[in-house]
Amino acid sequence: MQFSSRLVLRAAVLASLSGGAAQAQDVIRIGHVAATSGAIAHLGKDNENGARMAVDELNAKGVTIGGKRYRVEMLAEDDASDPKQGTAVAQKLVDAKVRGVIGHQNSGTTIPASKIYYDAGIPQISPAASNPKYTRQGFNTAFRNIANDEQLGAALARYAVQDMKARQIAVIDDRTAYGKGLADEFVKNVKKSGAASGARIVAQQFTTDKATDFNAILTSIKSAKPDLVFFGGMDAVAGPMLRQMKQLGIPVRFMGGDGMCSDSVPRLAGDGMADGQVICAEAGGVEPQQQKGLDDFRAAYRRRFGIDVMTYAPYTYDAMLAMVAAMQQAGSPDPAVYLPVLAKISYKGVTGTIAFDARGDVKDGKLTLYTFKGGKRQRVAVIK
Structure with missing residues (x-):
């Protein structure tokens, strides 16, 4: 009787552990890295907010990939605009087995971190790093959805x-x-x-x-x-x-x-x-016919956070959604499976259509010129 009870207890524990493993497999972890401390923390937090809006939206709608339901979990890291910290958090995300990374924010941290993601086979979309070197290292995992320098x-x-x-x-x-x-x-x-x-x-x-x-x-x-x-x-x-x-x-x-x-x-x-x-x-911009979508995002951002968009929150939002869309089209969140799909993605976001060239740069990159009047930023023109 005592031996039988132990068997029952052991079976229950194993079932619990098995259920936990199955539950863990239902989670897609995606990293986000920006400078959320230091002199430009306000810009880094803006990026993080945009990514968080995308994750919340995905989970509210439900994410189905290959006939299976998933929950997206964002692992947010701060690289403080420091290359050494940038590579440290990149390795941390690799060790956490993230399926992709949105970031980094600065070219100075994005470029060294990109080697770590490439070696691990993890796709990375930077919504803010504009130095051309980032996508010219021969890393097929490196993408950006803004214009370069x-x-x-x-x-x-x-x-x-x-x-x-x-x-x-x-x-x-x-x-x-x-x-x-x-x-x-x-x-x-x-x-x-x-x-x-x-x-x-x-x-x-x-x-x-x-x-x-x-x-x-x-x-x-x-x-x-x-x-x-x-x-x-x-x-x-x-x-x-x-x-x-x-x-x-x-x-x-x-x-x-x-x-x-x-x-x-x-x-x-x-x-x-x-x-x-x-x-x-x-380093981005939308044509007049796309303006409403971007305006709606900005309004939703203000309702959510009580502040206006700083700069690249819409691009971070789109990068996150485009990455998950690639997983859905590939039928798998496995980086090796969805990476080729991401390279050929054509995703209609609030910042325009996201598609990448052979290097990983966004196709048809536009720029928006601004000036300041009365302490507020005002758009001057969208140019190429």
């Missing part, structure tokens, strides 16, 4: 020279993979058009992504008498730089990329920014 730098240079009629251009970058990469592309394209337009680079300086004092480099730039300052870097540096430009009597136009294209810039610049002085570009 080649597209961004070329478009900004063209707009600066042709539309803004800038002729004396000073350039500053923060020496990060993102900031330097964008500035290099901008300079290259200004020089290409220089002979025909008369535009030229009159000064080049650099700072860091943690600097707060720009007086020395701005004083040097002032002597070159620029009519436009281009900055490759983030909003946490751009805002204080604008404030110091005003203090030094450099009230010229100021241009940059997606890293400084948030509503934080006017707040950080204080009275150092005039209406219409700043032009920046978001």
Whole structure:
């Protein structure tokens, strides 16, 4: 009787463990990585919020893959914009056996982390890292659903020279993979058009992504008498730089990329920014007929979090949904099975149709130009 009871108890325990294993198999874990601490934590949290909205939406509707129901679980990690921390959390996600990764946010963390995901065969979509090197390493697991710096730098240079009629251009970058990469592309394209337009680079300086004092480099730039300052870097540096430009009597136009294209810039610049002085570009954009979908997302985001979208939450949202759509089309969440499907995906998201070229870059990447008036970001144009 006692022996029989032990057998019954053992059978119950095994059944419980077996049920737990089956339940674990019903969960799809997808990693998300951004800088949710540090100077650009507000941008990282924006990305994370977008991914979380996608996961909640998927689970509310129910996810069926290959005739089986799954629940999506997001494992959110903070890389603090630090390459070493970025590779550490990448390995952590690999060890956790995630089926895919959305992120990272910065080029400087995305690029080293991508090797770890590639070695593990885990697909990765970055909704924010724009340095071309990311998708040029030969990693078939690396994708991005925004325009890269080649597209961004070329478009900004063209707009600066042709539309803004800038002729004396000073350039500053923060020496990060993102900031330097964008500035290099901008300079290259200004020089290409220089002979025909008369535009030229009159000064080049650099700072860091943690600097707060720009007086020395701005004083040097002032002597070159620029009519436009281009900055490759983030909003946490751009805002204080604008404030110091005003203090030094450099009230010229100021241009940059997606890293400084948030509503934080006017707040950080204080009275150092005039209406219409700043032009920046978001590495994505939608045509007029797609605008309602994006507007609806922004409204839903505000209802959910009580704040407005900063920059790339819609792209993070779309990246998550596109990855799960690839799993559904492949009939499996196994990375080896759905990766080829993801490479050929055509997913209609709130940021437009997501499809990738042979390198993993988004096809037909668009850019949205913005300025700031009354402390608020205002769209200027959608360009290629």
